[in-house]
Amino acid sequence: MTSRFWWIFLLIGLVAVNFLASVFHARLDLTKEKRYTLSKATRGLLRSLEKPVRIDIFLTGDLNAGFRKLANSTEEFVSLLKDRNSSKVQYRVMSPMEAIPGSSRLYRDTLEALGAVPINLTDQTETGASSNIIYPVALVSYNDQQELVRLYTGNERFVSQADIVNSEAAMEYEFARVIDQLVSPRKPFVAYSIGNGEPMDARTYGIQEALDKDYRLALLNINSQPVNADTFDVLLMVKPSLQFTESEKLKIDQYVMNGGKLLLFIDALIAEQDSLKMNAATIAYDRNLNLTDQLFKYGARINPSIVMDLQCDFMPFVVGGTPENPQREFLHWNYYPLFEPQANHSITRGLGLVAGRFVNSIDTIAVEGVRKTVLLASSANSRILSTPVRIDVNENRNAPQDASFQKKDIPVALLLEGTFTSNYRHRVSNAQRDSLTAMGVTFRDHSEENKMIIVGDGDMALNDVSPTNGPLPLGVNIYTLRSPYQYQFANRAFLLNCLEYLVSKPAISETRNKNIVLRLLDSKKVKENKRSWQLINIALPILLVVLAGIIYQYIRKRKYAE
Structure with a gap:
């Protein structure tokens, strides 16, 4: 009887925890530069929204490592905005090659008309060079108005890792600036x-x-x-x-x-x-x-x-x-x-x-x-x-x-x-x-x-x-x-x-x-200790599993031998 009540209480507790988790969202930012913490100004801006804000992210497709990282950072940041005011902030990730609903025009045409600059990513493959046109922008819509947010703030011709990191650091400012312009549309x-x-x-x-x-x-x-x-x-x-x-x-x-x-x-x-x-x-x-x-x-x-x-x-x-x-x-x-x-x-x-x-x-x-x-x-x-x-x-x-x-x-x-x-x-x-x-x-x-x-x-x-x-x-x-x-x-x-x-x-x-520090591995130490780290990351886990199996068999043999 006691065992049955224990399972009932456990089930009720799990349901309650899931319900509370769906209503209340909390996040603990342990990064030194507070990468996942919104500023007071941005939080106040989100609280002041009277109408819904829709954010369409167009940084998608066949991306290299740098822009894939920027795309992930963008989605993480926009999710922070949504967590702050889930009833007023919606977002989605879209391809610029999709057609606008009810029209034959592509989103790409609208982005370029608004001033988006496409970037041609060229990569060397076994079959030759491949190119991919990407649009590192987001489109923010509010009260029947639209503005572009530049997700990549570096030079379009010479993309560097440092520019990717700087773009991540400037992301909150770019979104806050555009949302503020849409909420208060007066031009200086x-x-x-x-x-x-x-x-x-x-x-x-x-x-x-x-x-x-x-x-x-x-x-x-x-x-x-x-x-x-x-x-x-x-x-x-x-x-x-x-x-x-x-x-x-x-x-x-x-x-x-x-x-x-x-x-x-x-x-x-x-x-x-x-x-x-x-x-x-x-x-x-x-x-x-x-x-x-x-x-x-x-x-x-x-x-x-x-x-x-x-x-x-x-x-x-x-x-x-x-x-x-x-x-x-x-x-x-x-x-x-x-x-x-x-x-x-x-x-x-x-x-x-x-x-x-x-x-x-x-x-x-x-x-x-x-x-x-x-x-x-x-x-x-x-x-x-x-x-x-x-x-x-x-x-x-x-x-x-x-x-x-x-x-x-x-x-x-x-x-x-x-x-x-x-x-x-x-x-x-x-x-x-x-x-x-x-x-x-x-x-x-x-x-x-x-x-x-x-x-x-x-x-x-x-x-x-x-x-x-x-x-x-x-x-x-x-x-x-x-x-x-x-x-x-x-x-x-x-x-x-x-x-x-x-x-x-x-x-x-x-x-x-806001400053995001690019913490790179020491290439000299990586090269010098390459064999050691390979052994630690590949061989050591296998050895630990084998050792655990030997110990388990030894304990099991002794237990049943007695």
């Missing part, structure tokens, strides 16, 4: 300044293309129009060439004091590659933009100097031949440095090389209440040339003297955060106050918590223009086009990351700080 307003000789030609195509989807972009002449922080979220200033008046500087200053964000790409020197087409040498000299005192007050100074770096892009140079038939060769051009982004901030985490041209160094100034973060800096083999600078194409006929490139980590892009003090504090006139009032701006001598980004290169945000192909993608060097050295650098991603950080919710931006 970016004002492109045109009051001081900023480019307005085809070189700005890359900016327009990058901002077209997620931002509203407008031209703003700060000389004749008001600069109102209530209207524009970001004031984008790219390569101004004319001196700023005090009236213009006051507008910019009060824009910052009232909460507006600045993104500046400034060339302090006049140094252009076109000047070297006519002459073998040119002199770079100060533009005298009259911004030094204002930026100094905020905590930065763009120096009238040029950064040269051994880590740089290529340029074609004439190295021999005749005037009628010159012999050209691609050589490193130290005035085109390539910056490896600092991994200390979410803006640059996981970003590839960013290309610059005739870049100016930036100094940080000790200002109370302002925090500085270096976003881009030179390599360990760089130098600074102070103005006036003579730039000569003949420098590349001989290898650069490495002994001259002894400086390292020269800042060229800086993030400033904190409370800024007005450059016109205690010195604004009544006439200036009246002019601000007429534009609907109230003079303030300091700001609330604010942020701005200053870059010592105007060309970093501009694209090249080919006479035959028109505007090139941002980050592509026209001089290496259709050469073995053609490459698209991460300038576009850097521009977008800067804008996203300036306008996005701080809590969501912080989700980019």
Whole structure:
């Protein structure tokens, strides 16, 4: 009787445990970097959902090991989202080659129309090379709106294991950012300044293309129009060439004091590659933009100097031949440095090389209440040339003297955060106050918590223009086009990351700080101890089974012999 009741209680207990497990979900994250823990911002975002969110994952098919790992990580992460709000989050894994229900179109067509970039995975097999087109994206649908989530954030042409790991680390940010955009669909307003000789030609195509989807972009002449922080979220200033008046500087200053964000790409020197087409040498000299005192007050100074770096892009140079038939060769051009982004901030985490041209160094100034973060800096083999600078194409006929490139980590892009003090504090006139009032701006001598980004290169945000192909993608060097050295650098991603950080919710931006450590085996030790590990993993389990069988037979024989 007792035995019967024991089985009944056990059955009831199993049913109860299964019922509770189906209702309540719990997970213990023991990873050091909290890989399976959602941030507070993401949890709050999921709680605020009023309508269901559907996530379609299209990273499927014949994947290599790296993308298979990324696909598994994606499904694990989305399951975390569903566990947080199972009634509002649904997901499924789909093939991009499936037809859309009720239509003859494939999901692939919709993904490409939304901006998805397919990746051609090429693998060597016994029968030859095989290729497979994959779409490393997810499609998030909410309230009759759809947005793509990039599951792979690296370079599509050169897939690496490090890029796979960085993509896993950025996954929470990518999903949180897209869901937040769908829940709060307002597009930030970016004002492109045109009051001081900023480019307005085809070189700005890359900016327009990058901002077209997620931002509203407008031209703003700060000389004749008001600069109102209530209207524009970001004031984008790219390569101004004319001196700023005090009236213009006051507008910019009060824009910052009232909460507006600045993104500046400034060339302090006049140094252009076109000047070297006519002459073998040119002199770079100060533009005298009259911004030094204002930026100094905020905590930065763009120096009238040029950064040269051994880590740089290529340029074609004439190295021999005749005037009628010159012999050209691609050589490193130290005035085109390539910056490896600092991994200390979410803006640059996981970003590839960013290309610059005739870049100016930036100094940080000790200002109370302002925090500085270096976003881009030179390599360990760089130098600074102070103005006036003579730039000569003949420098590349001989290898650069490495002994001259002894400086390292020269800042060229800086993030400033904190409370800024007005450059016109205690010195604004009544006439200036009246002019601000007429534009609907109230003079303030300091700001609330604010942020701005200053870059010592105007060309970093501009694209090249080919006479035959028109505007090139941002980050592509026209001089290496259709050469073995053609490459698209991460300038576009850097521009977008800067804008996203300036306008996005701080809590969501912080989700980019998640870091996943790639813990690889020591290949040297693996090779040295290969035989030992093979014995441990193959022979030892067999020996243990045989030994257990011998002991069992011995015990059994003794037991029944007695």
